[in-house]
Amino acid sequence: MSSSSSPSGSGADLSERRGIPAAKFIQDVETYLSQSGFDSNSALAFHQERLQQYKVVEMKLLAQQRDLQAKIPDIEKCLEVVATLEARKGTGESLLADFEVSEGIYSRACIEDTDSVCLWLGANVMLEYSCEEATTLLKNNLENAKASLEVLVADLQFLRDQVTVTQVTIARIYNYDVHQRRVKQVTTPTAIAAADS
Amino acid sequence: MQQQGKSSGSEMEVTWEDQQNINTFSRFNNRFHELEDEIKFAKEKCDNLEDAGNELILADEEMVRFQIGEVFAHVPKDEVETRIEEMKEATCKTLEKLEQEKESLVSQMAELKKVLYAKFKDSINLEED
Numbered sequence: 673m674s675s676s677s678s679p680s681g682s683g684a685d686l687s688e689r690r691g692i693p694a695a696k697f698i699q700d701v702e703t704y705l706s707q708s709g710f711d712s713n714s715a716l717a718f719h720q721e722r723l724q725q726y727k728v729v730e731m732k733l734l735a736q737q738r739d740l741q742a743k744i745p746d747i748e749k750c751l752e753v754v755a756t757l758e759a760r761k762g763t764g765e766s767l768l769a770d771f772e773v774s775e776g777i778y779s780r781a782c783i784e785d786t787d788s789v790c791l792w793l794g795a796n797v798m799l800e801y802s803c804e805e806a807t808t809l810l811k812n813n814l815e816n817a818k819a820s821l822e823v824l825v826a827d828l829q830f831l832r833d834q835v836t837v838t839q840v841t842i843a844r845i846y847n848y849d850v851h852q853r854r855v856k857q858v859t860t861p862t863a864i865a866a867a868d869s
Numbered sequence: 870m871q872q873q874g875k876s877s878g879s880e881m882e883v884t885w886e887d888q889q890n891i892n893t894f895s896r897f898n899n900r901f902h903e904l905e906d907e908i909k910f911a912k913e914k915c916d917n918l919e920d921a922g923n924e925l926i927l928a929d930e931e932m933v934r935f936q937i938g939e940v941f942a943h944v945p946k947d948e949v950e951t952r953i954e955e956m957k958e959a960t961c962k963t964l965e966k967l968e969q970e971k972e973s974l975v976s977q978m979a980e981l982k983k984v985l986y987a988k989f990k991d992s993i994n995l996e997e998d
Contacts, residue, residue: 697888753938768943770934781940832899833892840891844883 695837701848712849747814758803911964918957
């Protein structure tokens, strides 16, 4: 099938992005149908299926986006706590904190002046770090999470563009089909009328 | 006789430029809805911080339990006041930026609407459902 994207497209000339196939833009419905050998119904079915596939991928990406968007405030909270501990380091006074033991039940903790914190790394693993190392690690994680989120958002935008192109294509093929049927309806009675006279 | 009227635009040609305009409008629309949620969230946060500041003035304890992360740390009142001021400023600045982005988005969308309606008239619907 001939490529139909103009070179002046704003970076939308990719044939696929990270496994998501791009939706080819059709310049002319009639040419597309005759070239591909599709008839209207099978072309419609093909594009409908493509649309469904895109929707599935969109759901997946949205879920990933939600996860990342929840992770980032968590990391920021951890950074805040470590920063507070670091600020207290020189003063020698201990920090009193009320923390949640269970829902509605809080207990008081006395946090002594300390050089190290323990970070939960996931998978039932917790490691002890000095305050500086902890800050560096958390900052790294935050940067990575933000970068991943950016890539994800770009992916979603690309995907949504392909969904829009596919929806417009479906509408155009459908309109073309309706138009063809109308033309046939008009010309067939005329032919019969001509044959009768 | 051939049908010659533009019956529900079934003969409308869609160029690549039109498609790109439609795509851009869709992106803007999505971003607009995201912005509305973000603005709502930022407004709420601003209001909460405002309320917290007011409560603080009324409170007469020296030590205030201030939430840092998941725990409530005992922090002297002055420090809490400073922190809340900082947070309020940051949130208000973010809110302002978001509102500006929303405004520019609305005007860009109005432009695109004009272009698309001019080309497609009734064949396209760009309104909120």
